[in-house]
Amino acid sequence: MNRYRILCVDDESDIREIAALALEADPDFEVKTCETGDVALELASHWCPHLILLDWVMPGLNGTETLKRLRLIPDHAKTPVVFVTAHTTSREVARLMSLGAAGIVPKPFDAAKFASLMRNFLPK
């Protein structure tokens, strides 16, 4: 039985797939992916993920907007959100952290260590 539901949001399907594959290497992880922030919010409401991975730059709702709206959903006020993004200058990192991100994983990430990295962000 999977213990953790992880939602991965990225507009690029290859990355969604890679991320899902990398995470599902851990049998405790149940992964769902979606393409846009709107869908992510929808999924978050119904599926109640334990961890949400967000791309920053996306068409429609971008990552930060999605995070802000997510926090409006009572169940997700404190759900850890990790940004997986290519924008990792210190200023960008500081900004995302200030919005309440649990962590930032720069692209390209190491798929082999991705799942174990994510475990760090999950509630124990």
Next chain:
Amino acid sequence: MAPVSTPDSLRVPSNTAAYASKLRTIRIWAVAGLALFAGTCVALAVLLLSQAQQGVSLPSAMTPSFEFRATLEKLVPVVQNAENGVRGVILSGNEAAQAAYRQQRQVLVAQAAQIERLFEAHRAHRHDTDFRALLTDLVSQKLAAMDRVVTARMTVGIAPAMALVNTGRGFALTAEITKAIQRPIAEEVLVAQSLLVGETRNVTSTANIGLMILATLFLVVAASVLMMLHLVARNFAAEQRARDKLVRNQELLAALNKAQAAFIATCDIKTLSETLLAVLLQTTGSEYGFIGDVLLRSDGKPYLKTHAITNIAWNAETRKFYDDNAPKGMEFGNLKTLFGVAMTSGEPVIANNPANDRRRGGLPSGHPPLNAFLGVPIKAAGNVVGMVGIANRRGGYDSALVEDFNSFFTAIGSLILAYRAEIARRDGEAALTAALAEAQTSKSRLNDFADLSNDWFWESDLDCVIGSVTAGSNSPSSIDLTQFVGIRMGIDRTPGITDDDWLMVSTAVTERKPFRQFTFKVRDRDGRNHTLTSAAKPILDAAGGFAGYIGTARDITFEIEARTVLDDAQRKLVRAMDAAPGAISLVAPDGTLIGSNAEARAARERDGHTTMPGTSYIAHLDKASAKHGIYFADGTQAESGGAVYAHLVQCGPASEIQIGSRWYLVRATKLYDGTLVVGSSDITDLKLREAELTEARFLAQRATRQAQESEARFREFADTSSDWFWDIDVDLVATSMIAGRGAPPTDDLKSYIGKRILAFQPPGMSEADFLRRNEALARREPYRDIRFQVADSEGRILTVSSNAIPRFGADGEFLGYRGTTRDITVEVEARAAFDAAQNRMLEAIDATPGIFLLIDPDGYYVASNKRVGMMRQQHGLSIAPSARYADSLQQWIERGGIQYNDGSFAASGEEVYQRLTACGEPFEAKLGGTWNNVRSVKLADGTLAVSASDITELKARERELSEAKETAELANRYKTEFLATMSHELRNPLTSIIGALSIVIANPGSALPEKVARLMNMALDNSRRLVKLINESLDIEKIESGLASYNVVPMKFLDTVYGAVEAMRGLAASRGVMILLDPDSAPDVIRGDADRLHQVATNLLSNAIKFSPPNGEVAVSIRRLGANLRLSVADRGAGIPEAFHPRIFNRFAQAGIDAAPAKEGSGLGLSIAQSIVVQLGGKISFETTEGSGTTFHVDLPLADVKAKQDDAA
């Protein structure tokens, strides 16, 4: 004086007690007799009736009074004459008084007249007005004093009136009256006295109303007495009352009479008042009382001064006060008293209950009780002059009593007035005495003067008829001027009076004006004619009316004769003087000019001065001094004419005096009569000749001296000079040639001796100089700087220059020339060199492509190079700039303007010029289509040097460069943006690639064929390289574009390095390389950015690992090196080829990039490391040996040191 027909009862009783007993007897008789006479009533009535009928036609006793009146009438003319007397003042005094006054007046008038005469006499001689003022003042003072005295006497009134009756003449008059009346009974005397007093008052003075009233009252009393007699006869009771009153009146009158007599004799008002007070107290039965003056204080309030007062002292203190003050009169000023009310109101005050009278101010404690009080103010001419107060009459006082005593009170008023008048009279008398004493002094002085006078004094009456003529004691006795007495001035013309004088005197007399120098002639007893002159002035009486003339006369016959003789003598003298050589002036001792001879007159007339005798000689001298200046022989200038005169009157030896430009020999002599004879002769010519002689002598001496000095100087010059000295004679033949000690040796010049210069043109002499010299020689004029050449002893050609001046003899004859020649070779060469240099410079300037101008300090153009002309020509301006440079610049402004580098245009040529003269920084300006870099410099002499180089090309290139730079910057920005975007965009596909490869390779479930796995790994490695390349590209881009931010904090470098070593262990292990961190590495703190330094360390480690041979070692250490902390990373690789050293920190630089296959890495690592280290204030360096390895050093300042450096910064 026994009564004749008057009843005894009318007589003045000897004392009050006797009178009282008599009165009592009468009363007894009256009571008893009433019954006794009852029976004989009818007979008595008939008798009384007949008596009453007789009484209507006045009793016989009064009849003589009419005769007395008639006698008095005889006195009236005297009084009336007095009324017509001097100055129209009514004289109430007796004749003696009038006479005394007239006498005094006459004395004074005479005295005044004498003083006036004296004055006139004096003035005729002295013109001393002060003396006149003095005398006039004295006289007027005397007259005023006299008037005061006499007026006082005359207006006293009562005293002379009393004198009339009682004093010597008065007694005589009384005697006359007595004789006329022939009934010297006491009653008649009394009546006569009262009548006399009244009558006298009537005719003498209306001012003294008091006495008139008194007189009238006396008449009334007298009438009353008569009436009383009838009443007594008719009604005993009435008679008794009347008798009572009469007796009282008689007592009072007697007392008054007595008191008056005493007063007149002694003028002792105190005794009089005491007597009267005693009578009053006794008569009225009063206990005490007072009689006093009422005087006014300065504030106008009345106060009482007692003449008599009863002693009411009640204790020692008041007794002492009384004793001290009563004799001289006590003063009471308290108006809130009963007597005070009487004083102020002027009405009698009757207070029969004083204790309760509200008018009363109270009594001092101890004062005897006051039961009744009567205060009667005594009035005269409506004013309260005195006061009578009585008190404590038994039964009190009433108005009837006041009425009964009215005459008494009035008499007291008269007495007070008389007393006051007497006081005034005494004062007046004292003043008169003083005035008389002074007048006596004046008179004696006048007499003294008059004694010395030889003038006559005369006076006229107010009709200008000469009344008296008095001869002075020294007047010629042979002349009798009394013949003129009776002559009417200005009407009766005597012989010998000129028309002018007659007109003068008659006009003066008509107008009542003074006149002087009225000349008339009179014949003396010997028949000789005398000329007299008279002066006169009108005199005025005290009222200012004309009162006649007083004048003096003087015999001037001798004076006239003497003057005639003198004039004649002087005329003769003057004629003699005129004939004498030189100017002669005669000066009177008082400095006035008596006369002068023709030459002196002519001299003064030349100066425009008057020559009139009688004018001031000093004034002449003053004018001459002011106009020409007068100098004494010693050269000093006379300060004024007075100084010259002072010099003259010393009558010293003849002295030379210079007046203006002329010299005079002046000699002054004093004659026996003090006349100064001043003779002067013009010695100007003499002086001039003398001066010329002196001058000539002086010049000769000087010339000699100068000649000697010149010679000496010449020798000195010659010794020290480098010139040749030469002479040319009258024929222009060179005669001598002396070389100065410094002159270059030459024989050429010596060879000129004997040559005729005029035709000789030495070598090197220009044609112009030749002509110039010859022209000067021909004109016998000096010449200068004639150049030619000579050869020196060594054959060198010298350029020489000659100056020469002509010489003339004493008579102006030409003697030749004297000249000098000087070697100017060096000068000429220097000048030539200078000119050449200058020309070269100008050529150089011309050759410069720019503009070059010289402007003088006044702003005017001096010179310019060709470029200026060219530029101006190109733009259609005149080739030469205008004289004033600012104007020239203005032309450029009008021809397209002058533009500055900032794009603005110069407003005016003046503005540009000012900017140039400021000599500030060079500036760029565009004119005529070219840009110029303009600079200006002020030369030592103030000349402004302006240079401008054409920078049009430069400006164009500058602009291109600027544009290119802008383009490049833009491109760079695009590049940066592009790179950033691309880097990000590349990451996504790389993420997918790396992710996919990683998953495939790591998939434990599917073992890949070895070849596939190797290829998959290759793809993964290269993908990772690509990511690294992208990251580093972004890093360096950020660092270089300044976008990178540093978080600089104090940090332990060792920790960072340790972290980097740990991070790199994986890589090292994969290569089989050992990283050895020196355990002794320094743990010091630096200030830096841990992340960035981590990046630096990993880059260095990464490089070291990459370039280490397999199983190699990388040694890492941190040491303190001076103020720095040094990180060293050493490998044992191949080293860095030297050719690559310069490029090692360049981007994408990798050694062996050409030769060896590229090592993995972007080639950006060292570049990034260097950028970071430099940014943190450190430096990066390396040591390398090809074949044995490379060590990179990073030196970063220690924290405390850096802090200090920062602080210092």
